[in-house]
Amino acid sequence: MTSIRAAVCRSFGAPLAIETLELASPGPGEVRVGLRAVAICHSDVSYADGEWGGDLPAVFGHEAAGEILEVGDGVGFEVGTRVVVTLVRSCGECHRCQCGAEVACSAEFALDGTSPLVDADGTAVGHGMRTAAFAEQVVVHASQIVPIDGDLPADSASLLACGVITGVGAVVNTAGVEPGSTVVILGCGGVGLNVVQGAAIAKAASIVAVDLNPDKLTLASRLGATHSHDLATGPVDELVADLTDGAMADYVFVATGAPAALASAGALVGTMGAVVIVGMPATGVTGSFDPATLAGSNQRILGSKMGTSVIARDIPALMQRYHEGELELDGLISRRFPLDRINEAMDEVRSGTALRNVIVFD
Numbered sequence: 001m002t003s004i005r006a007a008v009c010r011s012f013g014a015p016l017a018i019e020t021l022e023l024a025s026p027g028p029g030e031v032r033v034g035l036r037a038v039a040i041c042h043s044d045v046s047y048a049d050g051e052w053g054g055d056l057p058a059v060f061g062h063e064a065a066g067e068i069l070e071v072g073d074g075v076g077f078e079v080g081t082r083v084v085v086t087l088v089r090s091c092g093e094c095h096r097c098q099c100g101a102e103v104a105c106s107a108e109f110a111l112d113g114t115s116p117l118v119d120a121d122g123t124a125v126g127h128g129m130r131t132a133a134f135a136e137q138v139v140v141h142a143s144q145i146v147p148i149d150g151d152l153p154a155d156s157a158s159l160l161a162c163g164v165i166t167g168v169g170a171v172v173n174t175a176g177v178e179p180g181s182t183v184v185i186l187g188c189g190g191v192g193l194n195v196v197q198g199a200a201i202a203k204a205a206s207i208v209a210v211d212l213n214p215d216k217l218t219l220a221s222r223l224g225a226t227h228s229h230d231l232a233t234g235p236v237d238e239l240v241a242d243l244t245d246g247a248m249a250d251y252v253f254v255a256t257g258a259p260a261a262l263a264s265a266g267a268l269v270g271t272m273g274a275v276v277i278v279g280m281p282a283t284g285v286t287g288s289f290d291p292a293t294l295a296g297s298n299q300r301i302l303g304s305k306m307g308t309s310v311i312a313r314d315i316p317a318l319m320q321r322y323h324e325g326e327l328e329l330d331g332l333i334s335r336r337f338p339l340d341r342i343n344e345a346m347d348e349v350r351s352g353t354a355l356r357n358v359i360v361f362d
């Protein structure tokens, strides 16, 4: 057992409480990582606000980077290795893992049943999103970490754990966007901007960024968007029609949980096109589609969880792109905060004023 400070959610919608918790030692196949940085993802806010239910108390946070402090039996990593920590826990052997879908691994792990965290009263505290990274240290399965190559700073590296692989992976892995495609991105937050980066990597010919926030559209342009559209000026349909001579988009990425974005996607996609759902709406939100158009135009609706990423393959490749100047990470960080000010950092993500706020540890 190790005593750590963590931000605990005790009541949905209430501020997180900074408490001292006890963290179990890593079991077989597990590692204990001392965190240097953890980014706040919109999913953390959704969980803390109760949008997706779940048991409390719990510690959220799942987009982290740090250094291995201790390894359990059978772990091939060495203490001291700098790593990215993700929520993707996989066995590598089940049918889904064998098919490249380790984000949907069907294996059961010891950590799925028993949280490594207890509070001062000895009550179990939930291991939110399989990571519980709003804390000084985490215990996770070794499949959840990827070594950091070179001198990539921890705060930038942390973004690779979720926002970046979710956005780029949706383009490259889930959709398989072809060079020359027309791509529309609805919502240019932490994930949507990485869809823009992914579309640029995939060499899409037209990349149309859509949002209500002019600052996000400016950043989207810097990251590779060829066109940007402020929804406050009206729908984007006409721009997409003009760009494609009426054929409409090859790919429409819905990178926000906003029901209105979901509802507008169908009209933007053309023959043989695909709508890719990347954002996670609140539980209970539904959408509708016209099956005759879907079949008649040979269209697809795809769901993308964590960009269908294979982290041991994709994260090192993205680090390489970062080092070669093809992938922006540093510029995606809005502000840095100490753990004690996490509620302020969460509020900025909740209100949409921040892209990625990162909690940094000394």
Ligand SMILES: [Zn+2]
Pocket: 041, 042, 043, 044, 062, 063, 162, 163
């Ligand atoms: Zn996330």
Ligand SMILES: [Zn+2]
Pocket: 090, 091, 092, 093, 094, 095, 096, 097, 098, 102, 105, 106, 107
């Ligand atoms: Zn598996």
